[in-house]
Amino acid sequence: MAERAEPRRSRGRGRVVPTVVLATVVAVGAIGAAAVARHSSRAPGPRATDAPSVHSAKVTRRDLSNSQTQQGHLGFGPVKTLKGTGTGTLTKLPSNGTATARGKALYRVDDKPVPVFYGDTPFFRDLKKNGLTGNDVTVLRTNLASLGYDVGYEEPVRRSAGQAPVQGSVFTASLAAALKRWQQDVGLQPTGTLKAGDVVVLPGPARASTVKAQVGDPVAGDILGYVSPKKVITVPVNAQQVSAIRPGDSVTLMLPGREATGMVSGVGRIAQDDSAQPGSDDDSSKIDVTILPKRASDVANLDEADLPVEFVSEIHKDVLTVPISALVALSGGGFAVQRPSGELLRVRTGMFATGLVEISGKNLKEGLDVVIAS
Template sequence: MTRTADHRLPRRRRRRLTVALAVLLTAGGAGGATAAWSARQGGGQTAPEHPIRLDTVKVTKTDLSTDRTLPGTLGYGPLRALKGTGPGVLTKLPSPGATAVRGKPLYWVNDQPVTVFLGDTPFFRALDKPGLRGRDVTVLADNLRALGYDIGPTTDRAPTRHAPGGTEFTVELGAALKRWQRDTGQEATGTLTPGRALVLPGPVRVNTVTAAPGDPAEGEVLTYTTTAKSVAVSVDAAEVGALHTGQSVTITLPDSREIPGTVASVAGAVQGGSADDQTAQAGPPTVAVTVTPRHAGDVKGLDSASVQVRFSATDRKGVLAVPVTALLALREGGYALQRPDSTLVPVETGVFADGMVEVSGTGVNEGMTVVTAS
């Protein structure tokens, strides 16, 4: 027996509801489905007429963003331990919260200041003889120059198989070292020995002091962090591909203020998620993402806090969109929109966000009225 149009329509409406629910469960991804149409249909199908009242919506032009909000922790970044070098006894230590800056002493050994220099190579030998060359000499030269001392001409070279690279220790550099020692109350020997200065990667903030006056200088002295505040966020490894360094985010502070931020780094290592590793973190695998407030003044006065970070993985401006409940799945595959006169219009889907879906295709335009499931 052949069914009439009135019997087929409820099934089509049930399919529309099923599709809408399925799409909602997967919202946030981007579709690329294109309705498949046979040649004999010539690009259009006609839904059977029916007496049921239709719920309709209009195709609108709007902006769509696939936002994701995750918890984070505002602080000064990961802790690092600082170990002293050279013989002697610690006689004076900084207070937690103190800032280590270039050219200033951070602590004292045998009542002599240990000054902060900035660079990437620690002092591992005595620097005293003209002709010495190395990256440690480069650190000394760069810091004395930055502190305003005339170090004379310097020569730098790249390392080779038979000779180290870096800057050469010259007579002029030794003279500048003497002047700096004299200005900072040290014995002006013109020799820099390990332990008289320490090298840090940049200005840092003292977090905790782990040593006490009277302890040997060769040991852990303190822990430190960067001076800039940042937010640590754990992101599901399956979703981290949508994030990139330099991406703009929004940080919500405990007082509900929203401030702009930037993704500073995305770790390359995945944490947790290994069922075979008993020491692995519980839950799905995650990736550590570091976010920095765009304006340091926005978090002034907050040393540590729980915050929320909103990421916009995809941002589409001025696209045509309809509620996902307006999508109609076709037996042939793909999706269509249904006009009130029962004509079907094939569409390609784009971004899904907040119950809406981006649509495009021939015949789809802003203000067009389409049927939606109630």
């Protein structure tokens, strides 16, 4: 005998169920009334054409996902500030839009070129003594090798028992010789030593966006703002929601007339409060999420523009689903779906997304017909 479904007050996700259940119960009552009418007297009488209609849907198997769409801005990403180090006077500055190149001068100090290296550690000391170790030595070694100079064998760092591990590479005679050859090639004094301020270190290729200093200013100060040379989409996301977003996640870019794929390349660490911005209807803090298009050609013809970005926060693959309106709240608790015959099949609910709900339970299979309220 099938269980009887009665409306009940539900909580959480089930807050949409009471209306659905009422419609379902009324619809089922209509089916019963129609059945009684067929077995009663054949005398002419009112037809049940005004009863609520009952429709059915099939249990389907699919990937179900929760997603959120946020407004992003296509451009060259957040502007970072390059600060000069050392002593001397700026004698030449790049123009806006200048692209950096490894080993090439970005500006000049005291009429001497200041080239660019790429790495994660600036040159904070003079590198001139054999045996010095550190991450700054690694930056020097890596860049000279990338420029084609023979930096020699990287000697292993020797340490006594009980000492903490040594970070970075060792400054060797062969590395000093490679440095000297490079200095001569770029117009620097070929000393084989590197002073702090001789070379500027950036995280990677960049593009000058705003020149902040002027010729004649001291080098120790804000010189210019720089951005990524590639177009990126910057999305301000509520700080409470950003924990579900990780570098490497795939996202969908809503381009004009079509969609494209992007990837999360970075998640900011500092929340910005936008509550004071004119027209803002959200006073919560935001964290910038940076998105790279999978193919640069997808945005090649677009200038700066606002683009919606869809983030998938959770996905359940290959699950059985029905429309939410197929759920029937049981009087004893829990949910069921109803067969067109009136039979109730108890189900366990999973993810709710885009009008569908994940279900599991006995006697459920793909293609099964279930009643939905309309």
